[in-house]
Amino acid sequence: MMPIPDDAPLKDWLAEARGLARDAGALAMPGFNGSEADRAVRMKGPGDVVTLYDGKVESYLRAALLERHPDHTVLGEEAGGSVGDWAWVLDPIDGTGNFAAGIPFWCISIGLMYRHRPVLGVVYDPNRDEMFSGISGIGAWRDGVPLELERAPEAGRRILGFGVTDKRAPALTFDALQELMQAGFRPRMPGAGALALAWVAAGRYHAYLEANMHLWDVAGAAAVIEGAGGWITTSYDPAQPQKAFAACAGAPGLKRQMDTACHRLL
Known part of the structure; x- marks a missing residue:
């Protein structure tokens, strides 16, 4: 890099x-x-x-x-x-x-x-x-x-933002949601991925996942999340910058759990 x-x-x-x-x-x-x-x-x-x-x-x-x-x-x-x-x-x-x-x-x-x-x-x-x-x-x-994210909110008060569409992997998205709900996450579907990711940086959502994002949904918020001490993982392909990809983001202490739940999306 x-x-x-x-x-x-x-x-x-x-x-x-x-x-x-x-x-x-x-x-x-x-x-x-x-x-x-x-x-x-x-x-x-x-x-x-x-x-x-x-x-x-x-x-x-x-x-x-x-x-x-x-x-x-x-x-x-x-x-x-x-x-x-x-x-x-x-x-x-x-x-x-x-x-x-x-x-x-x-x-x-x-x-x-x-x-x-x-x-x-x-x-x-x-x-x-x-x-x-x-x-x-x-x-x-x-x-x-x-903004500075807390490491890992306790189970039961973790708010999970998500987006879902029939264009890409809805079944895999719901599988990930089910796994995370069983682990104490409470899901919300806001309808604006970039703003939801900014809310992750602000600690309002503790994590976010979506299978059908584009670079314009993610590029601005990714820097905000990383600046706040959080993380974001995507399947973005630099060779195809306008192609849809999956993204998963959250507070620093939730990365392993989110990566495990979202690995089939990514």
Whole structure:
């Protein structure tokens, strides 16, 4: 694994990403608070929806980042792109189904990767005006307050976030859930993977698993989780950066248990 260049101004880039995420939230909120017509969806594929605001937000973020970083690449959920040495990875509205249904659990996710390794990330929840941000191996924050995960919450109070879809391995997901429920985890399905992963970093969820994630769902939150002292394991293939993969994340003391339950997904 190539080390991150010493001269990379990561804290400055993180501050920049926070500002862009907040601006993107301001762009999206009128659509969320507007009429059903404002939140109208079209189908990108089976079970996969998109709104006008997904495109608006991504276009804004893409243009702003390329203006500031012409030597970086951008990969977004809606317009695609590429992954170079330095790559910004965007989910303009993670949880589009929630957004379209008027459910206030969705977010804007911005991640920066260096040679496919998550370096820094921002997950912004406009409904709660909460900003989760982090730099892998350095630190993570919620609205400027440092985040640090407890090692292993006691059994019986462990909250497990999960996502499931008929696109990929639903039976294996339910097998993992059953095993973890028997071990004292209490499952919740939030409908926005990036925000759920940020909640892992904040200690609200103690772990998360999903078999059908994409790089734009994970890149931002992964840096926040790692900055908070947590871990994330994925089946991401750098040779196919737009292909779906499985992800499992959690508090540091739960890794062995989660890896055992999720090994068939990963």
